[in-house]
Amino acid sequence: MPPLTSTSAxxxxxxxxxxxxLNGTPRTGHAHPRLLLSDFLRHELGAHGTRVGCEHGVCGACTVRIEGVAQRACLTLAVQADGRRIDTVEGLAQANGGRMTALQEAFRRHHALQCGFCTAGILMSLTDYLDRNPKPTEEELxxxxxxxxxxxxxxxxxxxAVMEVTGQTMKEVAHV
Amino acid sequence: MKPASFDYLRPATVADALAALAAGGDDARVIAGGQSLMPMLNMRLVQPRLLIDLGRLEELRTLRVEDGWLSVGAAVTQAEVLARRTLAQEVPLLAAALPWVGHFQTRNRGTLCGSVAHADPSAETPLCLVATGGEVVLRNLRRRRTVAAADFFLGPLTTVKAADEIVECIRFPLARPGSGHAFREQSMRHGDFAIAACAATVDGERASLAVGGVADRPTTRSWPLVAGGLPPDLDDALNAFAWDLGGDDDQHATARYRRDLVRRIGRTVLEEALSCRR
Amino acid sequence: MTATQTATQTIETKASPAPFVGRAMPRVEDAALLTGVARYADDLPVKPGTLHAAILRSPHAHADLLGIDTAAALAVPGVAAVVTGADAQRHASAFLVGVRAPMEHWCLAIDRVRHVGEPVAVVLADSRYLAEDALDRIEVRYRPLPPVTSIALALEEGSEPLHPAVGSNLVNSRRFRYGDPEAAFARAARTVSVEVEYPRNSCTPMECFVVLADYDAAEDSYEVLSNFSGPFAVHPVMARALKVPGSRLRLKTPPHSGGSFGNKQAVFPYVVLMGLCARVAGRPVKWVEDRLEHLMAATSATARRMRIDAAVEPDGRVLALRMEQTEDCGAYLRAPEPASLYRNHGNLTGAYDIPNLAVSNRIVVTNKTPTGLNRGFGGGQLYYGLERLMNRVAAELGLDPLDVIRRNLVAADAMPYRTASGGTLDSGDYRATLEQAVREGALDTLKARRDALRAEGRLYGIGYAAVVEPSISNMGYITTVLTAEERHKAGPKNGAQATASVAVDPTGGVSVTVASAPQGQGHRTVLAQVVADVFGLRFEDIRVNTDLDTGKDAWSIASGNYSSRFAGAVAGAAQVAATRLRGRMAALVAGPLNCRVEDVRFAGGKVFSDANPDNSLSFSRVAAAGHWAPGTLPDGQEAALRETAFWTPEPLKAPTDADHINSSACYGFIFDFCGVEIDRTTGALRIDRYVTMHDAGRLLNPLLVEGQILGGFAHAVGTALYEEYAYGDDGRFLSGTFADYLVPTACEVPVPVILHRESPSPVTPLGAKGVGEGNCMSTPVCLANAVADALSGIAVDEVPSLPITPAKLAALIHPPEPPRPASAAGSGETSPPAAVKGGRGLTGEGSREVPATPEQVWAILLDPKELAALLPGCEALDLVGPNAYRAEVVVGIGPVRGRYTAEVALSDLDPPNALTLTGSGSSALGTGRGTGHVRLERTAGGTRVTYRYSAEVGGKVAAVGGRMLDSASRLLIGQFFEKLVARAGGPAARPETPSLLARLLRLLGLNR
Structure with a gap:
């Protein structure tokens, strides 16, 4: 994280x-201090792959990576993100030569999405999480x-899908 | 659901932050991780005129052991503390309770000090701070003062912190050799606020139980060990404690259920703490 | 145990031959969704100058609306207009109501609000942020009315009528009688009864409502884009409310929608509201519902109270049922309600052969959010009663519950089976299906596990449920709420018309358009499978477009995404259209191929004669001919390579004069069983194993079928164990956030064992039936039956109401609570106010001794200056009448503060012994009301001040802060009395013993 050198008001x-x-590309937009990062990404920069589901931090649809760390865009102000590296769902395939990543492909194969509204946030959480814990147990996951x-x-x-990508299998039957 | 308007200050130093806070008074709010404050801003339950962001202040990113305490600065996230390799030896209760705080994604951002300043009666970090006999270090432009966790919390979202003060850091005493600790909580779903959270410590000749989610603040009570074991009248003692906590009904649980949990989980964690003394 | 086949061995499509139907094809929708490029309604571009709407909503459950002052809001920079009920009266009309009762429902409240969250005004501004700024400036005057907060209260004589013209909150009653129930009850060995209540809940799609509306004044027409999901029977309702013919309400749906589960039907009042706003403002308007709005006021499943009696023989055979159903539809009967109550009318006897039936249906209105479509629609409610009843039959007769189910199931040779109330169960062998599930789901092993765990003293139970899952609703079933006479007047209603268009372009590309308004189920994938098979093309050759434009596309009132109609009706209609088009193409090439039309074959991208496969034309060549050379066709032959099919299930007729109604075209069968364990310490319930067996007819895509079952199951787990739209007794709403409305997460939803059997429906073109809703019908009651079994092990003969929470279970399994010990605080001298729940809102009491005479304390209370000092956060207090004040107070806890204008009054004055203090006020945060009774008694040392209070907090702060509401209210009330004691010269409250002790111990180094 870039250190702060001067007070900004x-x-x-x-x-x-x-x-x-944003996903490796420098982007500049404008924001009132109160503008949420989720709104900034979607409506100021036009990156609407990030979805908004509750605006109080519970549903996770708006999760993005800020400096690599998965966080809620709805609980972040755009001005707080100034100078930061932000990764969103649009960047996953971009960084993979335009092809969907193994995780995305596994989501497709395993019908891990239907309406898809929560999917972007889940993918962004997973990419951070699997970087830190490449082979989670099902309970951890x-x-x-x-x-x-x-x-x-x-x-x-x-x-x-995640168990497959991490070389494991899901328990097909609950607890038995 | 969008915040009301405010000025935003990202100070370069803590001193700048405190000066702004002193000037802003009740109209100013500090934000660190924002995992409690931001939802309240979005819902317009809180409408400050000035928001002071502590999140990037290196001075507040301290996480270290000093003089027998684990000191956690205001900008240190829950995830950073949880990732500390030595945490289970230093403050085992905190190590047991932190995974129950919110979720992976909110722990990545949320701070321990923020949770303490927010003073949700169900939150795990205030409970651990009270249970371990920790301290809150408050700072304003002129002075720094240290308040025992037991005296810090006054009620829901209400603490002794003055409007011009920030929680600069919180301090957990390091677990003493021979002490035992256990934590359990019951919530509706994984990651929800506790219906009742119980933190037990057995240390020296006493056993203590701290409870969150029942009273309007984390509350602790302790008993002398009897012949190295839990007191024979523990059930009565837990019952008295459960009633004294005075919990409420809400849409998910009754006050009676909360008392049940204090009596039952309370005993379980005390027994666990006794048996895991090192 | 063997897990079932999973559908996850998906098939790679490239170059794989037809047929595609029946195969687990991965979805064509997914690439866009996974890479973030999919376009939902809020992602679509808006016209320049578009205004953003924010809605002011009622904080009251029930109140007269006395006046709205919008001047301050209009003065906020960036605000273009504020729209109120007066505008609605000018440009719109009330919505049509489905029963004959004088109830008016408008898109904005007119003179009364009837539920928390009801729209009262709309601010239109340059951004949503600015619009919300102005919301806080609108001043609304309300006069609260007594709230009607339960079915019981609604039925009470003298409950405040929500709609005075109706005169009662019971707005519709109908009785039905089929067979000879009286004789059966007289003949039966015994009667077994259950009474159950089903709570309010909702499937809460992750995407909230979105409306983009524009009004064309030159043509008096509206153009709206919304994630509305149908049924399009609501389109005429919207058009009529906007006072235009349907052709002047052009409604479009976006390419992607973030889930509905029925809920997005309820966006329709907002389509009208935003149309009105666009008209008033003269500019396009965009509204995106936020989560707080959605939870508080979007829609809900109906709450239902149900009593069922069964006339039973000693062997468990049920001869007759007597059902009394009372349905809570909320504040308004919003289209298509009261459909929830009638959707299952043809299958009220479930999967059972029960020929005699008496039904009493009642509909009440309450001061809660209006109800509407929600996955399982009425089925969860019905089967919760019916399957609990079957379970009780077994319990009371001492039979195995599974045997009671077996004994009553409709026999295979009775298919198609006509139910007592007129439904036609179309196909299936229920008994064989049940036995297959018992075998493949390893019920024996589960029973052994139960026995073993019980022997260890654990609380373990097994539950069962058998249901029929209706799909493809008969548009006429709703008219069963009317009498035969009323129906004759209105004209017959029936059918379930589905539409699909298939077109072939000059390059041979095939397009399919449907009016199915998908919400994530994968319609495009399935339609590509179906149509590829018809034309013998590759899966990827078929392009499916599911955006809908009522101005250009084929649609009808039954269009839309509801009643599990896609697989049976819409996919069937697409097959019909494609087959017709193929027939026309065959006619085009029969000549060139030198064969009869019926011998033309389509396979592998080629068109050829069955007799001479080597002499083939490419499909694209034939397509080109249809476009480029229509003049070469034989006389009378149409070249048009586009076909639209309207298909309706033949068996769907209007209700008969005897009220028989086949309410759905198809009926799938589900048999579930499960094992659950209840933790003896915490009461927490764990689903140990869940087996769900489905016969949904022919499976078009097993991968998607499995997804539907898993999703429905997850919703059902929420219904059974977690979710409820909770209200206080005073009508305040308590579930306004996703921290309060508890949607199950990955930690709460286990993976069920899914089993299948396929009995094709004779009704639908592809033999498919609906499959998405069944577990919302079967699973809650299956879990409840398992709980009953677990509790029967400890002789508890009761199942808690839904949701079955740990607190409710603990109350049943834990022995009576040990009493409060005499030594505990609360009985002491300086008790903190103790909360006592019950009645309305929070109540409490306390007492304190002060060193002043009662006269002195009295003087303090009656002195306005003193009173101002006592009131928390009081900034001004003006006398407005005898002992009546208007106060400006800033009240809150911690950082949460609201500025309230409060009315404060002192009454019941009995100087210097007693008085009553009342206060009420409202702010943007919500409303507050409180009453305190204060008694002063002379004592040796001064005066004992005793107080009793009740307080109600409503609006936003209650909806999002319910967890802390009581302790926060108590804190504020406590502050008042603390100050009173301090003013009267008393000591400050003694700090609580524990913290003092803790400090002492710390000082001594004993408790670090």
Missing amino acids: LTAETRHAVSIV RDMLSGHLCRCTGYAGIVR
């Missing part, structure tokens, strides 16, 4: 320049996924 009524590195709400899949396809 941003007035409420003014739109201030906010520069980020489900614990991490509990920071996301999915209403379509019952999570089974998601768990199957």
Whole structure:
């Protein structure tokens, strides 16, 4: 993280320049101090792959990586992201030569998404999480996924997909 | 669900932050991780005129052991503390409780000091701080003061922190050799706020139980060990404690259920703490 | 145990031959969704000058709306307009209501609000942020009315009528009688009864409602884009409310939608509201519902109270049922309600052969969010009663519950089976299906496990449920709520018309368009499978477009995404259209191929004669001919390479005069069983094993079928164990965030064993039936039956109401609570106010001794200056009448503060002994009301001040802060009395013993 060298004071009524590195590309937009990062990404920079599901930090749909760390874009102000590297779902395939990553492909194979609204956030959490814990147990994985709400899949396809990508298999039957 | 308007200050130094806070008074709020404050801003439950961001202040990123305490600075995240390799030896109760704080994604951003300043009666970090006999270091422009965790919390979202103060750091006493610790909580779903959270410590000749989620603040009680074991009248003692906590009904659980949990999980964690003394 | 075949061995499509139907094809939708390029409604471009809407909503459950002052809001920079009920009255009309009762529902409240969250005004501004700024400036005057917060209260004589013109909150009653139930009950060995209540909940799609609306004044027409999901029977309702013919309400749907599960039907009042706003503002308008709005006021499943009696023989055979259903539809009967109550009318007897049936259906209105479509729609409610009843039959007769189910199932040779109430169960062998599930799901092993765990003293139970899953609703079933006479007047309603268009372009590309408004289920994939098979093309040769434009596409009232109609009806219609088009292409080439039309074959991208496969034309060549050379066709032959099919299931007729109704075209069968364990310490329930067996007819894509079952199951787990839209007794809403409305996460949803059997439906073109809703019908009651079994092990003969929470279970399994010990605080001198729940909101009491005479304390309370000092956060207090004040207070806890204008009054004055203090106020945070009774008693040392209070907090702060509401209220009330004691010269409250002790111990180094 770049260290801070000077105090910056941003007035409420003014739109201030906010520069980020979005999926490897420097981008600049403008934001009032109160503008949420989720709105900044979607409506100022046009990167609407990041979805908004609750705006109070529970559903996880808006999860992005800030300096590599998975966080809620709805609980972040755009001005707080100034100078930061931000990765969103659009960057996954971009960074993989334009092809979907193994994780994305596994999601497709295992029907890990239906409406797809929660999917971007889950993928961004997973990419951070698997960097730190490349072979989680199913319990660990489900614990991490509990920071996301999915209403379509019952999570089974998601768990199957991740277990496969990490060279494992999901317990097909609960607890027996 | 969008925040009301505010000025935003990203100070370069803690001194700058404190000066701004002193000037802003009740109209100013500090933000570090923002995992409690941001939802309240988005819902407009909180409408500061000035938001002071402590998140990038290196001075507040301290996480170290000094003089028998683990000191956690205001900008240190839950994930960073959880990743500390020596945490289970230093503050085993915190190591046991932190995985229960929110979720992976919110722990990546949320701070321990922020949780303490927020003072949710169900939150795990304030509970651990009270249970271990920790301290809160408050700082304003003129002075620094240290408040025992037991005296810090006054009620829901209410603490002794003055409007011009920040929680600069919190300090957990290092676990003493021969002490035992255990933590359990019951919540509706994984990661939810606790219906009741119980943290037990057996240390020297006493056993203590701290409870979160029942009273309007984390609350602790202790008993002398009897012949190296838990007191024979522990059930009565836990019952008295459960009633004294005075929990409420809400849409998910009754006050009676909360008392049940204090009596039952309370005993379980005390027994676990006794048996895992090192 | 053997797990079932999973559908996850998906098939790589490239170059794989037809048929595709029946195969686990991965979805064509996924690439866009996984890479973030998919376009949902909020991602679509808006027109320049578009205004953003924010909605002011009622903080009250029930109140007269006395006046709205919008001047301050209009003065906020960036605000273009504020729209109120007066505008609605000018440009719109009330919505049509489905029963004959004088109830008016408008898109904005007119003179009364009837539920928390009801729209009262709309601010239109340059951004959503600015619009929300202005919301806080609108001043609304309300006069609260007594809230009606339960079915029981709604049925009470003298409950405040929500709709005064109706005169009662019971807005519709109908009785039905099929067979001879009286005789059966008289003849039966005994009667077994259950009474159950089903709570309010909702499937809460991850994407909230979105509406983009524009009004064309020159043509008096509206153009709206919304993630509306149908049924399009609601389109005429919207058009009528906007006072235009349907052709002047052009409604479009976006390419992707973030889930619905029925819920997005309920965006329709907002389509009208935003149309109105666009008209008033003269500019396009965009509204994106936020989560707080959605949870508070979007829609809900109905709550239902149900009593069922069964006339039973000693062997468990059920001869007759008597059902009394009372349905809570919320504040308004919003289209298509009261459909929830009638959707299952043809299958009220479930999977059972029960020829005699008496039904009493009642519909009440309450001060809660209006209800609407929600996965399982009425089925969860019905089967919760019916399958608990079957379980009770077994318990009371001492039979195995599975045997009772077996004994009553409809026999295979009775298919198609006509139910007592007129449904036609179309296919299936229920008994064989059950036995297959018992075998493949290894019920024996599960029973052995239960026995072993019980022997260890653990609480373990097994539950069962058998249901029929209706799909493809008969558009006429809703009219069963009317009498035969009323139906005659209105004209017959029936059918379930599905539409699909298939077109072949000059390059041989095939396009399919449907009006199915998919919400994530993968319609495009399945339609490509179906149509590729018809034309003998590759899967990837078929392009499917599911965006809908009512101005250009083929649609009808039954269009949309609901009642599990896609696989049976829409995919079937696509097959019909494609087959017709193929027939036309065959006619084009029969001549050139020198064969009869019926001998033309389509396979492998080629078209050829069955007799001479080597002499083939490419499909694209034939397509080109249709476009480039229509003049070469034989006389009378149409070249048009586009076909639109309208298909309706033949068996769907209007209700008969005897009220028989085949309410759905198809009926799948589900048999579930499960094992659950209840933790003796915490009461927490764990689903140990869940087996769900489905016969949904022919499976078009097993991968997607499995996804539907897993998703429905997850919703059902939420319904059974976690989710409820909770309200306080005063009507305040308590589930306003995803931290309060508990959607199950990956840690709460186990993976069920899924089993299949395929009995093709004779009704639908492809033999498919619906499959997405079944577990929302079967699973909650299956889990409840398992809980009943677990509790029966400790002689508890009761199942908690849904959701079955640990607290409810603990109350049943834990012995009576040990009493409060005499030594515990609370009985002491300086008790903190103890909360007592019950009645309305929070109540409490406390007492304190102060060293002043009662007269002195009295003087303090009656002195306005003193009173101002006592009131928390009081900035101004003006006398407005005898002992009545208007106060400006800033109240809150911690950083959460609201500025309230409060009315404060002192009454019941009995100087210097007693008085009553009342206060009420509202702010952007919500409303607050409180009453305190204060008694002063002379004592040796001064005065004992005793107080009793009740407080109600409503609106936003209650919806999002319910967990801390009581302790926060108590803190504030405590502050008042603390100050009173301090003013009267008393000591500050003694700090609580524990923390003092803790400090002492710390000082002594004993408790670090």
